[in-house]
């Protein structure tokens with residue numbers, strides 16, 4: 001939703017972004033540039049968040065990944081680059097138009113054989129994976145789509161992750177709206193509810209990181 005880290009002043013945010021951009025591959029940089037003029041460009045995760053997600057995927061030795069909400073493919077490419085050559089990322093989205101751009105850049109990066117794009121409502125794709133017996137087989141999952149679905153995505157992804165696997169949710173700050181009790185919109189309600197649930201859930205270790213628009217982490221115990 002936001003291309004900047006909300007918690008920082010402008011000078012520090014620029015510093016963080018410039019430094020992080022030096023760690024990006026050439027294809028990632030070009031994908032950001034390709035997406036920037038689009039009206040929906042704000043939906044793309046920030047460069048610093050991409051670096052953190054790639055590092056986390058590497059830290060846990062991720063081989064199998066899930067993504068809910070792919071857009072033009074930036075976050076998926078960050079994670080796919082961090083997977084081994086025989087790794088697999090299942091990317092869920094409903095837009096053929098936006099993911100056509102993703103496919104183009106994944107091919108350029110030479111990781112298109114690692115990414116299995118499923119064009120369908122993500123709840124259906126995740127239910128299909130569960131029905132196929134894939135519970136406990138994924139290492140990392142990133143959710144960055146419709147906020148009303150966050151609760152259901154949490155349960156489905158948690159089941160699909162192996163113990164020690166990592167679940168990440170974007171937009172945990174919703175531009176700051178989650179922290180204002182009088183903000184009563186549905187998205188703020190769903191995101192607040194999920195954050196509180198994760199910190200109280202004995203099945204996971206939770207953490208909330210002030211990067212981008214807030215990154216909510218849950219490690220499956």
Ligand SMILES: C[S@@+](CC[C@H](N)C(=O)[O-])C[C@H]1O[C@@H](n2cnc3c(N)ncnc32)[C@H](O)[C@@H]1O
Pocket residue numbers: 001043044045068069070071072073074075076092093094095098120121122123144145146149
């Ligand atoms: C915020 S964007 C994702 C941005 C992406 N992670 C990135 O870094 O570029 C949200 C995406 O979720 C997709 N989406 C919305 N509702 C969905 C649903 N029910 N199932 C699957 N994808 C959905 C939209 O089409 C959109 O591409």
